Amino acid sequence: MNKFPEYFTIWHIAGHYALRLMAYLVLAFLILPILVIIPLSFNAEPFFTFTPGMLSLDPDAYSLRWYNEIVTDQKWTLAIRNSFIIGIAAALLATVLGTIAAVGLSSPWMPFKRLITALLLSPMIVPLIIIAAGMFFFYTTFGLVGTFPGLIIAHAALGVPFVIITVTATLTGFDRSLFSAGLSLGASPVKVFWDVVIPLIRPGVISGGLFAFVTSFDEVVLVLFLAGPEQRTIPRQMFSGLREQINPTILAVATLLVALSIALLVTLEFLRRRSERLRGAE
């Protein structure tokens, strides 16, 4: 037992293992609920539970019928299309505006920096139900309720804080004299921004955009208040499914969404490493 220092008593060692056991139990608590829906989504019966056939690994108890339901049911195909339209448009809007603003915010000369940063990050903190109620009152006067532009604007506002956070984080490693160098050589601020700043902060911009996309893709409260039947998204469809008639189609959709988040996690990790490499190369 030379793994532990000599002054460790048996109780120290017991405590060490108890802590480790606790950590693994918590990890199990985090991950198991998500994994459990994957086998359930292949259920041949319209239940949310493991049938005896599934437990004895009878191949007939498993089927792809709920996945088939997703691609054939018009409600789900519409929802998938809407989620991507709204998510991509909102992410683009949030990323463009947020990136430009982050450049200004990370300038040492920025006036009212603390106040403005707190304001721009506040959509992340204000409860969605309050945002939803306010937007419903306000957007009605502009005819934006029940339209795609209304939802895109609303979701873009939610995505902005994430873009600000990731891009300012990348900009802390950014050498500002490059900007001045570009200006002193006669380029316009816009050209310097486009040709010098953007290539260097690209990983941060892309991960900010991904955050904004996921925020929109996962959002349901604003959709509940602002969307008409034409703008139903995947989470909205799942919400009404869970409230009205629970069937394993929801589990099949959920499984696909888990696969999507795994893909996203891998992409973000890749971007993070790339960003570290870029900064290390400077």
Add this chain to the structure above:
Amino acid sequence: MAGSARDQRRLAPEDARNAAREIRAQRVRAFLFVTPLLVFIGFAFVAPIASMLFRSAYNPTVAELVPASLEALAEWDGEGQPSEAVLTQFAVDMKRLANDRTSGQLAEEINRNLPGTSSVVKSTARNLRRVEDAELASNGAALLLEANDAWGEPGIWRALRKAGKTYTTGYYLTALDLEMTRDGSIQQRDTQIYLKLYGKTLWMALIITLLTLVLGYPLAFHMAHSSTSRANFLMVFVLLPFWTSLLVRTTSWIALLQTNGVVNSALIALGLTRQPHEMLYTQFSTVIAMTHILLPFMVLPLYSVMRGIDPSFMRAALSMGSRPIPAFLRIYLPMSLPGLSAGALLVFIISVGYYITPALVGGTDGQMISNIIAFHMQQSNNWELAAALGSLLLFLIVALYWLYDRFIGAGNIKLG
């Protein structure tokens, strides 16, 4: 700024002016970069919130529906039956509302101030709809009393006058379970609805925060003091739930906790219980599901702080004979406090305003304040009360956010 001022003192006046101009130009340039987003957020986010705050104290519905009656009623002293002129004017207004099909709105608004009067207003409107204008003008008061004798009582008129105020603190009073008595003093209502709900919401948020802390602390500790490759591997298990859709995670808890769900089946199969337990649609299921959903928000800030704590401090204390628990309490815990407070405040702020999970797994006793706001928005159509309840919730959150910004710094929120 102090540094730049000192630098300027060494410069010639001409150069100092140029430098100051350059700094001003830099400030303007930095601000110009932020302007487009400020305009966007102003329209898309700040203005909606402001409109909600405004609506919580502004309700022109009744004032727009029956302006003439309210004007006549202003003279009334609040005792006994109002004058014949008021009754006649109101009868004329009621006929117009009945024909415009807006009498329902009036009924709803008066009913909020005096429950049970909705049917009085509606039936009166139905009765007066077909009466000739000339007859109403000459005999309106009698016809109104004939349609429903409640119009002879002062109560309903007081309710009308109260509902007719364009600017009102009434919704805030309702949201705080208070009411204004006739002499203008404020007293508590007999039944406490909203204060109780605020209390329950804060209580549940506190429980959830403590649970995430109890679960998250050992996990973050273990990860922070593992090797980098192992920590990165374990981090996947924290980040995957973090990145997985909220609806997916709520769905899993429905599958796990329902009467014939995975947990109950497992308990029965293991012989621990015979009858399935009703776990879904309770406060219990809301707390469990929200703890699961918010746990990463606790683990991530804790981990990033603990990663920076030098383990040799603890080793030094233990090697010099300190017992583990006092050593932890005096040395490690204070050093991990920034991460702990960041995580706790974040989890608390998010859970106070939670809507989706309580709505889906909460049943009746797991509802939180957000759910009652949604109820007043969507079902009872009492938007002003929803706005007042929302504004109070907003003040609460802003106060917490201010604390967060003051002690931790809003710009220090880390993602992943």
